[in-house]
Amino acid sequence: MSQKQKKSNSRLWFxxxxxxxxxxxxxxLIVSFTGTLAVVSQEIVWLANPDVRASKPSDDAVxxxxxxxxxxxxxxxxxxxVDFISKPDESHFAYEASVTxxxxxxxxxxxxxxxxxxxxxSPSFNFQAFTRALHGWWLVPFTNGxxxxxxxxxxxxxxxxxxxxxxxxxxxxFWKGFLRPTLRVSHxxxxxxxxxxxxxxxxxxxxxxxxxxxxxxxxxxxxxxDNHVTLSTEPxxxxxxxxxxxxxxNGEPAQRIDLDEAERVAIQQLxxxxxxxxxxxxxxxxxxxxxxxxxxxxxxxxxxINPYNGKVEAKFLVSDRSATExxxxxxxxxxxxxxxxxxxxxxxxxxxxxxxxxxxxxxxIWTKRTAQATAAALKRKPRAKLxxxxxxxxxxxx
Amino acid sequence: xxxxxxxPPSPLSRLWHKWRFHLNILLVLIPLGFMPKYFHDASLxxxxxxxxxxxxxxxxxxxxxxQLAELRDDAPRADGPAGHFKLFxxxxxxxxxxxxxxxxxxxxxxxxxxxxxxxxxxxxxxxxANLPIPTNTRSDAQIWITIxxxxxxxxxxxIPLAKASPATIAWLQQQGGK
Numbered sequence: 001m002s003q004k005q006k007k008s009n010s011r012l013w014f015x016x017x018x019x020x021x022x023x024x025x026x027x028x029l030i031v032s033f034t035g036t037l038a039v040v041s042q043e044i045v046w047l048a049n050p051d052v053r054a055s056k057p058s059d060d061a062v063x064x065x066x067x068x069x070x071x072x073x074x075x076x077x078x079x080x081x082v083d084f085i086s087k088p089d090e091s092h093f094a095y096e097a098s099v100t101x102x103x104x105x106x107x108x109x110x111x112x113x114x115x116x117x118x119x120x121x122s123p124s125f126n127f128q129a130f131t132r133a134l135h136g137w138w139l140v141p142f143t144n145g146x147x148x149x150x151x152x153x154x155x156x157x158x159x160x161x162x163x164x165x166x167x168x169x170x171x172x173x174f175w176k177g178f179l180r181p182t183l184r185v186s187h188x189x190x191x192x193x194x195x196x197x198x199x200x201x202x203x204x205x206x207x208x209x210x211x212x213x214x215x216x217x218x219x220x221x222x223x224x225x226d227n228h229v230t231l232s233t234e235p236x237x238x239x240x241x242x243x244x245x246x247x248x249x250n251g252e253p254a255q256r257i258d259l260d261e262a263e264r265v266a267i268q269q270l271x272x273x274x275x276x277x278x279x280x281x282x283x284x285x286x287x288x289x290x291x292x293x294x295x296x297x298x299x300x301x302x303x304x305i306n307p308y309n310g311k312v313e314a315k316f317l318v319s320d321r322s323a324t325e326x327x328x329x330x331x332x333x334x335x336x337x338x339x340x341x342x343x344x345x346x347x348x349x350x351x352x353x354x355x356x357x358x359x360x361x362x363x364x365i366w367t368k369r370t371a372q373a374t375a376a377a378l379k380r381k382p383r384a385k386l387x388x389x390x391x392x393x394x395x396x397x398x
Numbered sequence: 399x400x401x402x403x404x405x406p407p408s409p410l411s412r413l414w415h416k417w418r419f420h421l422n423i424l425l426v427l428i429p430l431g432f433m434p435k436y437f438h439d440a441s442l443x444x445x446x447x448x449x450x451x452x453x454x455x456x457x458x459x460x461x462x463x464x465q466l467a468e469l470r471d472d473a474p475r476a477d478g479p480a481g482h483f484k485l486f487x488x489x490x491x492x493x494x495x496x497x498x499x500x501x502x503x504x505x506x507x508x509x510x511x512x513x514x515x516x517x518x519x520x521x522x523x524x525x526x527a528n529l530p531i532p533t534n535t536r537s538d539a540q541i542w543i544t545i546x547x548x549x550x551x552x553x554x555x556x557i558p559l560a561k562a563s564p565a566t567i568a569w570l571q572q573q574g575g576k
Contacts, residue, residue, distance in 0.1 A: 026422035081521035100521040104489055105445040124446055130436075138425075139432040141439065144476055149428065228478040239517065251497055251549035282519035284499045284548075 010170060011377060017166035018366055020159045021359060029359045031153055034135035035211075036352030039337050039345055041128040046093065048127075051110045051120025054094045061114040063087070066259035066278050069095055072116025073109065080109075085259075086277035087113065089293070090341055094119055146222035154222060157215030164208045167201055177202045190368045197361040200354045207351040214335035217328065233322050237304050237314040239285040246308055256281070256307035262288045266303045269312050273301050281307050287314070294318050297339045298330040442469070445524055449487045454562050459545045460553025462494040464501065466543070468562065473569035474531040483528045484566055488518055495522040502544040503527045505535055505559065511552050514544040531566055533573045535559070 021028045037044070046052055064072065066085055073082055077099075084098040095111040108122040133139055140149025168174055183195045201208075224231070246254040257265075263275045276292030291302030296318045304314040321329065333339040337348025407415075441447045450467030457464050467487045474482035490498055502508070504515025518525040529541070540556040547553070560567050 023418040023421050024425060027425040030426065081523055083521050100445065100523040102492060102523050103445075104449055104524045106521075106524055107444060124441065124444060126440065129440070133436060134429055139429040139436045141432065141435055145478075149432075152425075152428075242512070245499075247550050248548045251547060253496055253499070253548055282521075282525070283501075283517055285517060286519060 013166050014170045015377065017163060017170055018362075020163045020166070021362065022366060025359060025363045028156060029356060029363075031135060031156060032352065032356040032359055034131055036349050036356060038128075038131040038135045039352055040349045041131045042088075042093070043342065043345065045127055049120070049123075052094050053119075054092055054113045057114055063091075063113045064095075064116055066263060066275075068260075069097065069111055069113075069116060070259055073097055073099070073111065073118065076116075076118050082280060083282065084277065084279050089276065145226040150222050151219065154215055154219035157212045157217075157219060160208065160212035161216065164205065164212060168205070171198055171201070174198075174202050190365065193361045193364045193368075197358055197365060200358055200361075204351055204354050204358070207348075208355065210334055211355070214331045217331040218335070221328070221331075231322075231324055231328055233320065233325060234316050235314050237287065239283075240287065240306055240308075240313070242285075244306060244308065245284055254284070254308055256288075257305075257310045259288070261310060262290060262305045262307070265310050266290055266305060266312060270301070270303055270315055270317060273303060273317070291316075293339075296326075298333040299326075449489060449524065452563070452565075454557070457543060457555055457557060459543050459555040460551075462498060462545055462553060463491040464543065464545070465489040466557075466562070468565070469526070470565075472565050474566055480530070482531045482533065484531050484563055485526055485528050486562070487520075487524060487526050489524055490522040497547050497549070498522070498545055499548045500546045501525065501527075502546070503529050504542045504544070505529065505531070505539050507540070507542055507556070508544055508554075511544065511546060514546070515542065531570075533570070535566075535570055537567050537570055 066087075069085055070082055073080060079102050081100045082097055083100065084096075086096045088094075088096065091113070095113050097109045097111055098106065099109055100106040107124075110119045110121070111117070112119055136150065136153060137147045138149035138152055140147040140152070142150075171177070177198060181199055183199055184191050248254050259278055259280075262278070266275060267273055272294055274292040274294065275290050277290065279289040281288060287304035288307045289302060289304050291300050293299070294301040294317065299318050299321070301317045302315070303312050305311065306313050318326070337345045438447075442451065448467065449465060450469040450471075452468040452471040454466040454468065457466055465488060469485040469487055474484040476482050486503060488501060490501070501518040502514035502516060503518065504513075508514045516527045516529055518527045520526050537560065539559045541559050541562050542554060542556045545553045
């Protein structure tokens, strides 16, 4: 390839890179920013709402078991029906119990893990759910399969991946940037934003790759689901058979095993299972459903226990997954950074902010340079050919 | 596109070049537009705005009573090859909570307890059942509520589908018109 041709190719790549996010830059910016917020939404709620914090009354205080928590709730509020209890991954969060009141309201209660005191009830505005809904599907409701907002957001994975690839192509010998980081602050804003864009770009290669690949997976996941294709090997657990649910001559509800007994049975029969949540049976014919993260922190392992005889009637462990599932099920935690505690979340949030800044700095560079460069290139080249390539890229991103 | 841009740009291409950056505004208007709907749904799911959008009222089933509501006052929703479904919510009377073992819902009279229909699941104060609605359901159909007691007793009651879900009747009539 001649030197001249090489140069014009790289100019083309450069144009493609410059135009990828442009017509929708503000949308991309908000998606990056809300994604960043969503990663640390649980922590933001922790800062804002003292009810969700787990304060230890004394150094030797021991956290309550599931059954103790259930009893504490019933003692404080005998009328309330509990359907789910979870012990969050990190010890600075209160236990959560989703409950229903006799008037039908079903909030989440925050329970002190040591004293069992009900510290508060989830407010009607759920910040975590809202940031996730805004980031994940642009608030477009799910009415028939996946929401079109989900498609809109997850489609961004493709131009993002393309930005990464074209960015590395146009940034000649980008690996040198690791050894000699440059950030010139006194050469005017164009140079500064350009340096910042390249510097944050090379340090975020891995992050942009992870987010764009997992984001594209969300697109594939929606396409599969909307075409009724499932990759799941998770067993569909039938309700408990009629014969196994005791009939009580006195008309009282049949005795169920307590939650700690269920946890004990599950751990004993399924070595490696850790229990961080329990869903109580939704009817006389439903199982206790319990689970938690296993040795592979990106996945949850679960078991269904018959609440009358304590038998494990279904299980879904890491070892039960197909190879495909191990990959596809890892996508979501990789995207959200929720698999190894606060430090991983903070790293994800930091790079999320860097990514948001890259969208912003990319726009600033564009306003200062690409507009002129495009005009110049269009003048130099036969008009038809170049405008065709520019149009395809912009439309693919929109 | 390339041909259009050759000499005289086509109206479409001019439109795109003139308005492409306004896509941002359009995209940001989407979540703003859906926000009221989002908060309406959040309140509905949390039970802050009652059992459902369409309260059917109290229904006596033998010695027990039950509040029934349609979660959404609209047409049944498609779930792929499984067909169409309508979500109903129910709440048991406070005195019958300990006597009731299970509550079922079905279109048409069940022949036995084993064929009583879909099982309600949740808590006694708010439980849900997703009722399959075949497209050939007659508009004068009845939905049957079956309650099974812990003592083995069975009680039944029926209400017209037209009363339980006017939106489903409207939808069925549309299906028939095809």
